[in-house]
Structure formats: structure tokens, C-alpha cells
Amino acid sequence: MSRGGGALLRLEGVTKSFGTTPVLRGIDLAIARAEFLTLLGPSGCGKTTTLRLIAGFETPDAGRLLLEGRDLAGLPPYKRDVHTVFQHYALFPHYDIFENVAFGLRVRRLPQDEVAARVREALALVKLSGFERRLPASLSGGQMQRIALARALVCRPALLLLDEPLGALDLKLRKEMQLELKSLQRKIGVTFVYVTHDQEEAMTMSDRIAVFNHGRLEQLGSPAEIYERPRTAFVADFIGAANVLTAQEASGLFCGRLKGEGPVAIRPERIAVRYHQNGGPAEGTLRLNARLLDNVFLGNSNQIFVEALGGAGKRLMALSMDGEHRQPRAPGSPLWLDIAAKDILALDA
Amino acid sequence: MSAYIAAFYAFLYAPLAVMFVFSFNDARRNVAWKGFTLKWYAQLWRDGELLRSLATSLELALVAAAIATLLGLLASYALARHPKFRGRQGCSALLSVPLMMPEIVMGVGLLSLFSRARVPLNFWTLACAHAMIALPYTASAIRARLLSLKDSRLEDAAMDLGATEWQAFRKITLPLARPAIVAGALLAFTVSFEDFVTSFFIAGIGIVTLPIKIYSMMKFGVTPEINALACCLLLATVALLALRQRLLSGAQERAADAADRALEGAARQAAEPA
Known part of the structure; x- marks a missing residue:
């Protein structure tokens, strides 16, 4: 327009x-x-x-x-x-x-x-x-x-x-x-x-x-x-919250399962946190092993800080409105992160 | 503590009090109290030369104040409005240097300037000299106000709404700066009126200002007339001060102050979340 x-x-x-x-x-x-x-x-x-x-x-x-x-x-x-x-x-x-x-x-x-x-x-x-x-x-x-x-x-x-x-x-x-x-x-x-x-x-x-x-x-x-x-890391980070991964972090974390090679951004609400493996991830979804760092109750939602395993200690933030996350869990608990491939946003290098 | 304060004010005001009291003393000499009289005041009014010198001083002060205020307004407008011209900092500093300059230096300088340039010494040269002495006072008073106005971006707003620079100046800047302009003019008037050193140096033959007249009267000792005259001047000064105070706390200034406060408050609020 x-x-x-x-x-x-x-x-x-x-x-x-x-x-x-x-x-x-x-x-x-x-x-x-x-x-x-x-x-x-x-x-x-x-x-x-x-x-x-x-x-x-x-x-x-x-x-x-x-x-x-x-x-x-x-x-x-x-x-x-x-x-x-x-x-x-x-x-x-x-x-x-x-x-x-x-x-x-x-x-x-x-x-x-x-x-x-x-x-x-x-x-x-x-x-x-x-x-x-x-x-x-x-x-x-x-x-x-x-x-x-x-x-x-x-x-x-x-x-x-x-x-x-x-x-x-x-x-x-x-x-x-x-x-x-x-x-x-x-x-x-x-x-x-x-x-x-x-x-x-x-x-x-x-x-x-x-x-x-x-x-x-x-x-x-x-x-x-x-x-x-968002086209750049700056935009992804400035507008709303985002987990921004450099090209190196992204390839380390997803081990070549991504199409592109550049940096990526993942919105916190697009990361599904699971406490059980329940078989494999759904079609078109990537799964990461992680452990819990912290869980902050925000009233209408929970902010969940995790550390992805094999990601050289990369901290990620997930946001969920699911009541399942209200019950306290010990830091260090193992969990799995499901992220749809389309929600892994490729950024300009 | 209260004794100290009393002593302080006695020190500050004793000369004025003595002068005031002896202006009513019914005796030729200021040595002993002989009784109350108003005759010295009456005598002032019959002293033609004295009244002429008073008139000269008033005219001189009016002209000097007018010149100093106009030039001061233009100079401070230029300095406040156009921050980018080269040497502005130097200009601002040079504006206030004459304030610190011993007046005798200015007097000598003016005299040599006028005699070198072969300018005849008359009323107008003296008025220009007085205006020159008063100029730093008016310029700095007006400049301070203009700078605070500039910060509030009111002229920008006026021009943004379609006002030309001249309209913005006339409708926004001038009315809001008026208290400072009038205060500067009063100050210039006072500076000129009480000036002795410069007048003494460059007053041409036949121009006798009031301070010069008083000085020549003093050659014969401090007479009660001089006391009476000084008391009149004192009252006039107090009246002028009161007028200035009234102007500065006038309605427009109050409104402008309130706006300043609102702006400060807004700026504080804006700064807090950051």
C-alpha cells in the first residue's frame, strides 16, 4: 500500500x-x-x-x-x-x-x-x-x-x-x-x-x-x-521477546536439522515444554533435550527458563499459558522442547 | 544569634538611617540634633540647578535604558536563537566581561575613543556611553529568559503551526520575555541614573548629571540638603525595586512559571521509566 x-x-x-x-x-x-x-x-x-x-x-x-x-x-x-x-x-x-x-x-x-x-x-x-x-x-x-x-x-x-x-x-x-x-x-x-x-x-x-x-x-x-x-536479530529482540541464536548456536543446537545456516529467532510462546517424551515429536516439529533452570509464575502464564543440552549452555525462555506448569518442579529436572520448524525464524546474517 | 542579626542589619543600614534622620535636622551642620524640620526638602525644590541636573539625569537614563534594552534584546535573541554560528561561546563570554571591568577603565577608554574619533562630547555621546555600560545587564537578563523559553520549544511549535519567524517572535517570545525585558530596562535605567565615573570623564561642558551635581555640592561638606536629596533618591529606588518585583511576579510570569513547572514535571516523568 x-x-x-x-x-x-x-x-x-x-x-x-x-x-x-x-x-x-x-x-x-x-x-x-x-x-x-x-x-x-x-x-x-x-x-x-x-x-x-x-x-x-x-x-x-x-x-x-x-x-x-x-x-x-x-x-x-x-x-x-x-x-x-x-x-x-x-x-x-x-x-x-x-x-x-x-x-x-x-x-x-x-x-x-x-x-x-x-x-x-x-x-x-x-x-x-x-x-x-x-x-x-x-x-x-x-x-x-x-x-x-x-x-x-x-x-x-x-x-x-x-x-x-x-x-x-x-x-x-x-x-x-x-x-x-x-x-x-x-x-x-x-x-x-x-x-x-x-x-x-x-x-x-x-x-x-x-x-x-x-x-x-x-x-x-x-x-x-x-x-x-522479523528480518534481523535487532527487530526480533526489540519487538516482543525472542530467543535469538547466532548461526553457530543454531547449528550446534539443531545439529543440521535446519534448512538455512544463518542466525534464527524463536518466540518464547512457540516453544512447547514437555515433561515426558510421549513417543516422538509431531510431524514438522523439532525436539530438543533440556533441563529446567527456573519457572516464573506471571499470573496468566509461566515463564520457563531452560538450558538446552548440547547447546553449550544456551539459555532459552519459553512462555506457556498451560496450567500444567503451575506445579513446582526442582531446577535441573529433565524436559523436552518441541518447536515447529516454521517457528524457527531465519534472520539476516 | 538575634544580636548578631541586629548587628548585621545595623552595619548594613546605619549610613542610610543617619542620612535619613539628619535630613530632618534643623541645623546647618550634621553634628547634633537641633529639632525636626522639612525646610531642606523645601529648599531642594527651589534649587534650579539641582532640578536641572535631575532632569538631565532622568532624560539620560531614559535614552540609555531604551538603547540598552533594544540592543540587549537583539543581541540576546541572536545568541539564544542561533546556537550554531561560529564563536557563539566567545560572544556570550564577551557579553559579560564589561560587568567586571572597573568603570574607570571604561571611562578612560571611552574618553580616548571619543577624542580620537573627534566626536564632540554632548548629551548623545554620554547617553551612548551609559547605554554601553548598561548593555551587559539588559542582555544577560533577557538572554536567561530567552534560553529558558527556547528549551520549552514554544517558538518551534508556533512556526510548526504556520507562524513566520516574526509572528512567532511577536506572539510568543516577546510577550513571554516581557517581564525580563522590563526588568532589564529598569536595571539599565538605574545603572545610568547613578553613574558617576563615566559621566565625570566624558560629560561635555554644560552637561551636569545629578551625581556630578551632588559631588560638586559635597565640596562644601555634607549639607542637610544633600541628605534630603539622597533620601528622595532612596525612596525612588525602593519604589523602582518594588515595581520590578511586581512585574516579575506579574500574571504573565506566573503563568509562564506554571508552564515551566509543568514542563519540568513532564520531563521528570519521562525520565523515570527510562
């Missing part, structure tokens, strides 16, 4: 360094219309710089940014049809809520009645009607966040950039706002480019996720694609 001429924003070979530190090392990315795209990665991976490049606060060293086919080079932030929700909201403390939301309309010199109507509409959209005459300082973090959103959306941008907008909220509120943001985005159909380091947040909201690491785009795909077919 990102290919072809339908892309709203296109990044082509974008690089950026601060001093001698490369921050982006050639980013190619196409963002589709009405898409919710998340730039995900650890701090310092270049995701916020990408956002600032799109907004116009930074200029790329090389490469192009095309918004609706038009090169953004040389356009200052105020000439781009792109608005940002900043991490700490950046509400104007000396204006009341009405004037904060009206700001973008006022600088465009829209007539007063249109300003009033659109501000009312935007406040209703974020469910803060009646807050017009309050000052930003009197709002809670969640309310400030909504006002920042209303202030950006009231100008009807082609593209909305969100820079970790939920980072300052507590966990419970963050979860609520995630779902609210997603449904709001669906309702108004504006393209969102969302930056976060929280993989769960990215999974919850995004149509597609772009995983960044060390200034490179590691993988781009839907949450399911990223989770089920």
Missing part, C-alpha cells in the same frame, strides 16, 4: 549527521495517505531526527523529502502542510485554551467566525469542550496532550507528526490514550507519523511500523509482519 504514486510522503536516501556523528544513514520510506505509521526504535536511533526533518526543523545532508510529490527542500516549517504534537505539548502559557487552539488559524488570518467554529469543533473532537477560557497551566497532562492534538488538527494538515506524545503520561492513561488516538485517527483520516520507543504502543496503534536502529531502517511492515517475520 506504500508503493506507487499514492504515497503522501516519500523519503529518498535521506542522510543526516550532527557534527561527525551520523544520525541517519540513508532512509528510504514511503508513507501512504491516511496511514498510521510508527517510527519505532531505541533512543538515539534517528526516529526523532526523521520527524524533525519532515517538520522542517532540520535539513537533510543528502536525499529528498517529497510531500505529495513536491520537494520540501528549502521550505521553512511554517510553509509545510505538516503539524507536530510535541513531546511536552509546548502549549503557549500566556494564551488560554481557545487562543492556543486558534493559533494556527489566527496566523493564517481566517475570519473570526470561522476560527470560532473550527476551534469549537476541534475541542469537541478531543472531548474538551468548555475548556476555552482555562489557561494551559491549569490542565492535567492528559488534557494538555489533547489540546496539543486539537491545536495541530484544527489546521487540517495533510500529515500529523507526533513525537512521543504519551511519554509523559502515567501507564494507565497512556493505554487509554493509545486506543483513543487510534480511533481518532481512523475517524478523521489524517495521516499520522508517530514516534515512540515503546514497542507495545507501536503494536497497539500502528498500521505499519518502521523499526529504526543506529540511523538505519531495519524493517518496515505491519505489526503482525514485524512480529511474525
Whole structure:
């Protein structure tokens, strides 16, 4: 859905360094219309710089940014049809809520009645009607966040950039706002480019996720694609939990029973832990001998740490919701791990 | 402990108290208390030369404060807004060096500059000199405020929403920096008003500022008129200080402070899980 001429924003070979530190090392990315795209990665991976490049606060060293086919080079932030929700909201403390939301309309010199109507509409959209005459300082973090959103959306941008907008909220509120943001985005159909380091947040909201690491785009795909077919060890490890085995560990553990020769990843919930041999493994399933190291009860599931025999002491983690694992067993107990061949995910070397 | 504090404040304020008391003393000499009178204050009002020097000083301080505030605002805006230009660090340091400079050095320097450049010494040269002395005060006061505003990314937000740099400056930066600008202007006014050394060096013939006038009056000893005059200045200074305090704790500043606190809180929260 990102290919072809339908892309709203296109990044082509974008690089950026601060001093001698490369921050982006050639980013190619196409963002589709009405898409919710998340730039995900650890701090310092270049995701916020990408956002600032799109907004116009930074200029790329090389490469192009095309918004609706038009090169953004040389356009200052105020000439781009792109608005940002900043991490700490950046509400104007000396204006009341009405004037904060009206700001973008006022600088465009829209007539007063249109300003009033659109501000009312935007406040209703974020469910803060009646807050017009309050000052930003009197709002809670969640309310400030909504006002920042209303202030950006009231100008009807082609593209909305969100820079970790939920980072300052507590966990419970963050979860609520995630779902609210997603449904709001669906309702108004504006393209969102969302930056976060929280993989769960990215999974919850995004149509597609772009995983960044060390200034490179590691993988781009839907949450399911990223989770089920991670391309690199970094992606497998960063999105959800994974047992990542180097090429050497994999060949040692599976003794040539694998097709490929590179590193692999195995999701913990894809490892079935058995305490009895019960004949052989099922068709298409590989079996490993192992012994128990630790078993952690998590409420709805058990996290089982094991050491595979013949794997040079490689520790693996399995996750099971099976009640069988609730009963305590002595560390060192022998057990067997069944892993379907299709769940052993081949990674790029 | 309380005795120590009493002694401390006595040390700090004794000269002012003596001056205050003797300005009401009904005697020509400041030696003994002869009774209460307001005649020295009345006499001040009839002293034409003194009033002229007061007017000169006020005009001078107004002009100097205006120049120093405008230049200080522009300089600190440039220093705060554009972090990348070469030599910014040096520029910031050079901004505050004149604060430490003995004023007599500045006086000599200005005098030789003006005489070398054959600039006639008049009211405007003196006003420029005063503005120059006051400039580091205004620039550093305004710069501190602008830097804290820059951290909150409000100008970025304004430009992101479609405001040009000028609109962002006028609608966001200027109103939020106004308390610091006014405080800087008041400081510049005071610096100019009380300046003696520089004025003494480069005041042309015929320009008598109030401090110079007082100095010439003192040649005949400390008279009660001088005490009375000093008391008036003292009251004006206190009034100015109170005004500055009011401005700094004004509504806008309170709102800005609250926003600063909110930002700090948000930053702390953001830092915690990491």
C-alpha cells in the first residue's frame, strides 16, 4: 500500500549527521495517505531526527523529502502542510485554551467566525469542550496532550507528526490514550507519523511500523509482519521477546536439522515444554533435550527458563499459558522442547 | 544569634538611617540634633540647578535604558536563537566581561575613543556611553529568559503551526520575555541614573548629571540638603525595586512559571521509566 504514486510522503536516501556523528544513514520510506505509521526504535536511533526533518526543523545532508510529490527542500516549517504534537505539548502559557487552539488559524488570518467554529469543533473532537477560557497551566497532562492534538488538527494538515506524545503520561492513561488516538485517527483520516520507543504502543496503534536502529531502517511492515517475520536479530529482540541464536548456536543446537545456516529467532510462546517424551515429536516439529533452570509464575502464564543440552549452555525462555506448569518442579529436572520448524525464524546474517 | 542579626542589619543600614534622620535636622551642620524640620526638602525644590541636573539625569537614563534594552534584546535573541554560528561561546563570554571591568577603565577608554574619533562630547555621546555600560545587564537578563523559553520549544511549535519567524517572535517570545525585558530596562535605567565615573570623564561642558551635581555640592561638606536629596533618591529606588518585583511576579510570569513547572514535571516523568 506504500508503493506507487499514492504515497503522501516519500523519503529518498535521506542522510543526516550532527557534527561527525551520523544520525541517519540513508532512509528510504514511503508513507501512504491516511496511514498510521510508527517510527519505532531505541533512543538515539534517528526516529526523532526523521520527524524533525519532515517538520522542517532540520535539513537533510543528502536525499529528498517529497510531500505529495513536491520537494520540501528549502521550505521553512511554517510553509509545510505538516503539524507536530510535541513531546511536552509546548502549549503557549500566556494564551488560554481557545487562543492556543486558534493559533494556527489566527496566523493564517481566517475570519473570526470561522476560527470560532473550527476551534469549537476541534475541542469537541478531543472531548474538551468548555475548556476555552482555562489557561494551559491549569490542565492535567492528559488534557494538555489533547489540546496539543486539537491545536495541530484544527489546521487540517495533510500529515500529523507526533513525537512521543504519551511519554509523559502515567501507564494507565497512556493505554487509554493509545486506543483513543487510534480511533481518532481512523475517524478523521489524517495521516499520522508517530514516534515512540515503546514497542507495545507501536503494536497497539500502528498500521505499519518502521523499526529504526543506529540511523538505519531495519524493517518496515505491519505489526503482525514485524512480529511474525522479523528480518534481523535487532527487530526480533526489540519487538516482543525472542530467543535469538547466532548461526553457530543454531547449528550446534539443531545439529543440521535446519534448512538455512544463518542466525534464527524463536518466540518464547512457540516453544512447547514437555515433561515426558510421549513417543516422538509431531510431524514438522523439532525436539530438543533440556533441563529446567527456573519457572516464573506471571499470573496468566509461566515463564520457563531452560538450558538446552548440547547447546553449550544456551539459555532459552519459553512462555506457556498451560496450567500444567503451575506445579513446582526442582531446577535441573529433565524436559523436552518441541518447536515447529516454521517457528524457527531465519534472520539476516 | 538575634544580636548578631541586629548587628548585621545595623552595619548594613546605619549610613542610610543617619542620612535619613539628619535630613530632618534643623541645623546647618550634621553634628547634633537641633529639632525636626522639612525646610531642606523645601529648599531642594527651589534649587534650579539641582532640578536641572535631575532632569538631565532622568532624560539620560531614559535614552540609555531604551538603547540598552533594544540592543540587549537583539543581541540576546541572536545568541539564544542561533546556537550554531561560529564563536557563539566567545560572544556570550564577551557579553559579560564589561560587568567586571572597573568603570574607570571604561571611562578612560571611552574618553580616548571619543577624542580620537573627534566626536564632540554632548548629551548623545554620554547617553551612548551609559547605554554601553548598561548593555551587559539588559542582555544577560533577557538572554536567561530567552534560553529558558527556547528549551520549552514554544517558538518551534508556533512556526510548526504556520507562524513566520516574526509572528512567532511577536506572539510568543516577546510577550513571554516581557517581564525580563522590563526588568532589564529598569536595571539599565538605574545603572545610568547613578553613574558617576563615566559621566565625570566624558560629560561635555554644560552637561551636569545629578551625581556630578551632588559631588560638586559635597565640596562644601555634607549639607542637610544633600541628605534630603539622597533620601528622595532612596525612596525612588525602593519604589523602582518594588515595581520590578511586581512585574516579575506579574500574571504573565506566573503563568509562564506554571508552564515551566509543568514542563519540568513532564520531563521528570519521562525520565523515570527510562
